[in-house]
Amino acid sequence: MSIQILNFTTAILHVASQHLNRWIRPPDPTVFAASLSPDIFGLWGGEHLDLDLQSGQLSEPLSASQNFWREVVSTLVPAMPEIFPPKIRSDLDGLARLCYEFFCEVRQASATYLAIWDEGYPALLRQIVDPPLGLTVTGDATLLCRPSVAVVGSRFAANWAIDWASEFGRLATAADIPVVSGGAYGCDAAVHTGMLTTQFDRVPALAVFAGGLGMPYPRHNIRLFEDIVASGGCLVSERFIGAGCRPHDFLARNRIISGLSLGTIIVQAAERSGAMVTARFAGDQGREVWVVRPPYSDVRAAGNEALVTDGALVLGRPVDAALELAAALMS
Template sequence: MSIPAVSSVSPAELEARLRLHRLPELGPARFRKLLEAFGSASKAISAPASAWRALGLPQVCGEARRAPEIRDGASHALAWIERQDQHLLMWDQPDYPALLAQISDAPPLLFVAGDPQILEKPQLAMVGSRRASRPGMDIAAAFSRSLAGAGFVITSGLALGIDAAAHQAALDVGGRTVGVLGTGLENFYPQRNRRLADAMIASGSAVLSEFPLDAAPSASNFPRRNRIISGLSLGVLVVEASVASGSLITARLAAEQGREVYAIPGSIHHPGARGCHQLIRDGAVLVETIEHILEALRGWQQLPFSTETLATVTSHPLLVLLHAAPHTSEALADASGWTLPKVLATLTELEMDGRAVCENGRWFARVS
């Protein structure tokens, strides 16, 4: 028996789903098992304990379902989704992200702050080290700017380091970005990125979590949320990561989900490059410029850019360099072999056309 697809649920069914969602040791597979067995969360909640035991569910699940704290948590969530820009998406509803719904362990419920409609737009995930090097942060920002400018939503985990750089860079060019938390939306972690998350929500982007609103940081939650980052996305770009990084977990999940995996190489002497090199050895696409990503995805039916955009991105020699990493004018002259006056004149033209921007003495590519 499968879960029936419905366009809406009753208030009682919604409250019952929120109660099930808070039960200990009840993940997506067991949540689905209950709905398949009883036909609805309402019937599951009211079923006798023997029926729950017959399904092989942990005893703690059945015992907790009528606890006051479970009811109170569901009531609080009902009040939360009544507020502006706060939403609940359910896996049998038409507004649930289509790509995410394809994975085997899709979250039954998603709490979303911001605009949930951007979850249906083409997304690319960018992940990497929390202790990223400055060059790694610069590369993440440059790629995020270019990809967001090309029409992609940039998805990441709102962690320190590469994640934060990718989110912020997308906002800097007026793009959209999605942050997936490993905690509840009312128990934000890390707090240092709270202001960034607020800016994302205010600008029409989104922050989401599969966990109850008050869920605290837990080591097991962060690998679990990584499947959502990859599941929402057409592909995952790993910018800088050690071999033991959570970013490699995201990349592995992406490959298992049939998503593209990209990795940016680095120095053989830099520990933060070893994870990317391992991914490349395992079959990830080696990425040096945005062209490598756009080419790999050009066959996707929902691509937000045309072949003309691709040609624009890849045909201008200075833009090719800027898509790989931000440069000073002098560095562009060295890398391109052009004279500095020619570089400066060309950069002025690109800036006037909205295709490049200068910040703090360094130039960044921007695709409109």
């Protein structure tokens, strides 16, 4: 039962963190279980909340009423002051309403919700310093738990970078290597488009949004996102369903891209760019960083040279990269 209470607690924390626009550290499960008072168990035993929570999954809240959330929030939040910051505790009714509205939107979007301690939440992402407290996912959420590689690069990509990303996408699909990217113009869209041009039934493509799942960005890639889901891939977000993109959301999103993967491939990056930020996140998270060698000296790939200088592994042709990565993922 403590895992059930933990999942509801982290779901409430996730909603609160998105509302307050600040990351909140999730409770450690062991410490959490030890700190639960008998009163909470008593209140949670079904008599007070009148709920069947045997499964421990968060499917029930998707159809739960606002009264349900009011009861859960008013039960858990005051009982755990060390977990919930004062700002959260000051407006329990507002927090309950936010939780109810959030899960209504998740249901309406036919999305899956994964709290951080759910068994379906990717273990690799849980290991980073500041993991998302929860994820909303449309499509095949099981892809999140498979070993994958991230591919990112400049929005203003050179032809050689587009070609490299597209070809790598096709080869990755053939090798059944899940590929995570941001869905942006340029290199990100190229790798997923390349994956979708294959004739395979299932394309293991994962796109992580900076905004909510209901606000796909860029809009011009909406068809790409629909095709990803229809072909067996998935779309992922940390944000509320209807949340738009703010400047720091793109950087926060990049930590998820690198955190989901065993390593990140930088196809083309300017010296100061979002792709370089993703590379830095990958390094800080202890993941591999690979960089594509530009065929010519290209001012738009100055970041590639800087990464090589910093020790990133250099990738040559897409086919060689795909073979190398397939072997690495299998091991």
